[in-house]
Amino acid sequence: MEFDIKDQGLAEKGKLRIEWAAQSMPVLRSIQERFRKEKPLDGLRIAACLHVTTETAFLAQTLRDGGANVRLCASNPLSTQDDVAASLSLHDGIPTFAIKGEDKETYYRHIHAALAHKPQITMDDGADLVGTLHSDRRELLPEILGGTEETTTGVIRLRSMAEKGILQYPIIAVNDADTKHLFDNRYGTGQSTIDGIIRATNRLLAGSYFVVSGYGWCGRGVAMRASGMGAKVIITEVDPLRALEAVMDGYQVLPMADAAKLGDFFCTLTGDMHVLRKEHFEVMKNGAIVSNSGHFNVEIDLDALEGMAVARREIRDFVEEFTLKDGRHIYVLGEGRLINLAAAEGHPSSVMDMSFANQALCVEYMFRNYKAFDKTVYRVPIEIDKEIARLKLASMQVQIDTLTPEQQKYLHSWEMGT
Template identity: 55%
Template sequence: MGLLRDPALADDGALKIEFAAGRMPVLADLTRRWAESRPLRGQRIAACLHVTTETANLCRALIAGGAEVALCASNPLSTKDDVAASIQRDIGAEVFAVHGCDRETFYRQVAGTLDSLPTLVIDDGADLTATIHNERPELLGEITGGTEVTSTGVLRLRNMAADGALRYPLLPANDAVTKHLFDNRYGTGQNTIDGILRATNVLIAGSTVVVAGYGWCGKGVAMRARGMGAEVVVTEVDAVRALEAKLDGLRVLPMREAAGLADIVVTTTGNRDVITTEHMKLMRDGAIIGNSGHFDLEIAVAELTALATGRRQIRPHCVEYTLPGGNRIILLAEGRLLGQAAAEAHPAEVMDMTFATQALIVRHLAEHAGELAPGVHPVPHEIETEVAQAKLAAYGIEIDELTERQREYLGGWQTGT
C-alpha cells in the first residue's frame, strides 16, 4: 500500500502535523463540520501536492468529509518523509511520496495515485491532469472534475482548454483571491527567503537581490528582501508589471543588465530559460541563483552543468559551479522550488486559507460538476468570501457591514453629483 521512504518515521511526522493543525483554524472547523455532514461520501480523490504538514491537514478534512484519498508528491524535494508516513498511518490516505526520488520513481508515484480510479482530481502543476489525458484516458469516464493550485498548472490547463484537449471541468484554486493574494505573496515571499538563508546563511541586508517576474510571487519575494535591507532589482516582460515595480520604488532592468549587479537572483515567472548560461557568464564571482517557480525549467541547469569546469556541493541544497572564466555560480536546490526544497514550504497560517479554499472547491465539484462543461471555470465568489470571513473570525477581527441604504446606492445609477 502506497510508496514511502520508511513507515517507522510516522511518529515524528504526527507531531509536526499536530503543530501545523493548531495554526489552521479555518480548515480545522471545516473538518469538524464535514465529519458530521460527510459531503464527499463516495468520492475517490487523487491528489498531487507537496507532501507537507499542511497537506496532511487537507487530507484529514477530505477524509472526514467521506472521501477516499490517494496522494502523491508534486515535487520530489518538497516531500517530508516522516509526514508522508503519518498521513498514511494516522489519517488514512494512500501515499506515494519519497523525498529526493528520481524522475522514473516520481512518475511511478503519479501512476500509483491514479490507480485509485479517482472521481475528483486535486493537482499542483497539472501533472496528474496531463498524465490522465495523455496516458490514462480510460479514467476520464469516472472523473467529474478537478482543481489546480499553482499558477504554472493553471497556465497548462488553460492551454489544454484552448486546444480542446481538456475533458472535464476544472476550477483553478490559484485564481481565488484567498489563494494567490496571500499564499503566493506572503507564503512564497517568506519561504523563498527562508530557503536562501537555510541553504547559504548569507546576509540579505546590503545585498542586491534580482527578482525575475513581478507577479504575486515576485512581489512577495521583493517585499521580504527589501524589508531585510536588500536593494531589489526586478526584471519583467510585462509592461504593466514592470511599471508597477517602478512605482513600488524598485529598480527595473532587463536580465542582461541585472545579472551583473546581482548577489542573489530568484526566478518567479512560471516560464523557462529565465536565467541562461549567457546571463551566468555576466554574474559576479559567487553569485547565488535559485528558483521559486513550480518547475525546474526557469534556470538552465543542464546547460550550466555542461558548461562548468568544476562542480562541488558546499552545503545542503547549495552547489558551486565553476565557469570557464573562473567565476563561481552557486545554485540552490537543484533549480527546483526553493522554498519547498531548502525550507519548509508555506507557513500553516497561509495554507489554512489555500487548503480551505481547495476543500470547498472540491465540495462544489462533488455537488455541481455534472452541471459544468469541460473547461476552466471561475471559483465561485461565495467560496472566497466564506474562507475570508472564517479567517477574520479566527483572528478575532470584526469588519463593517453595508447598510441597506448603501446597498441600494451601489445597486443603482440615478444618484449622481
C-alpha cells in the same frame, strides 16, 4: 495498505508536526468539523498530486473525514516531508506515494499509483497529474467528474489544454481565488522563499543586490521580504504593466542582461523556461547565488550552466557549486527546484489555511455540481472566496462593517446624482 514512503519510523514525528500545523489552520479546521458531521464527500475517490507537507496532510485528513477515499502523491521531487508521508500512510490510512529526492521515474510511478483507485476528482499542483491522465491513462478519464488546480503554472497549462480542446473534464482554478493568490502567493511565497535561501546558504541579505525575476504575486512577495531584510532589490519583467508597478513600488527595473552583472542573489518566479541562461551566467559575479521559486525547475537553464562548468560539487546541503573556466563560481540552490520547499518547509500554516480551505470547498462544490460544468477551467465561486475571508477574519478576531439599507440602495441605483 499500499504506500511508498522513505521510512515508517518517521511516522510519530510527522504526526506531531501535522498537529502543530493544524493549530494555525482554523478555517480548514471549521470545515473539517462540518465535514465530519455531514460527510459531503461520502464514497468519493480523490487522487491528489500536491506538495506533501504538514498543511497538505491536514487537508487530506479533512477530505477523509468528509467521507472521501484519498490517495496522495508528490507534485515535486524535492518538496516531500518524509515524516509527513509516513504519518499519513501509517496513522491516517491515507495511501501516500512520495519520497523526498525521488528521481523522475519514481515521481511518475507515484503519480500512477495515486491514480490506481480510479479517481473521480483530481487535485493538482502544477498539472502533472492531469497531464498524465490525458497522455498515459486516458482509460480513466470517463470516471473523472472534475478537479482542482493549486498553482499559477498549473492553471497556465490547463487553460492551454482547454483552449486546444484537449481538456476532458472541468477544473476549478483554486489559484485564481483572491483568498489564495493575494495571500498564499504573496505572503507565503515571500516568507518561505527567503527562508529557503537563508537556510541553504546562511548568507546575509542586507546590502546585497537581490534580483527577482517576475513581478507577479509571488515575485511581489519575495521582493517585499528581501527589501525588508536590507537587500537592494532589482526586478526583471517582460510585462510592461508589471514592470511599471515595480517601478512605482520603489524597485529598480532592469533587463536580465544588465541585472545579471549586478546580482548577488537571483530568484526566478515566472512560470516560464530559461529565464536565467548562458548569456547571463557568462556575466555573473563570482559567488552569485541562483535559485528558483517557480513551480518547475526549467526557469534556470541548468544544462547550459553544466556545459560551461569545468567542475561541479555539492558544497552544502541544497547548494551546488559550478566552477567556470575563468575560475568564477556560481551556486545553484535546491537543484533549481522550488527553494522554499527544497531547503525549507514551504508556506506557513496560517496562509495555507486559506488556500486549502479553497481546495476543500471547491472539491465539495465540484462533487455537487459537476453536471453543470463544461470541459474547461473555472474560477472559484465568489461566495466560497468571501466565506473563506469571513472565516479567516473571525479566527483573527477582526470585525468589519456592514452596509446600511440606505447604502445598499445607493450602490444598486442610478437615480441619485450630484
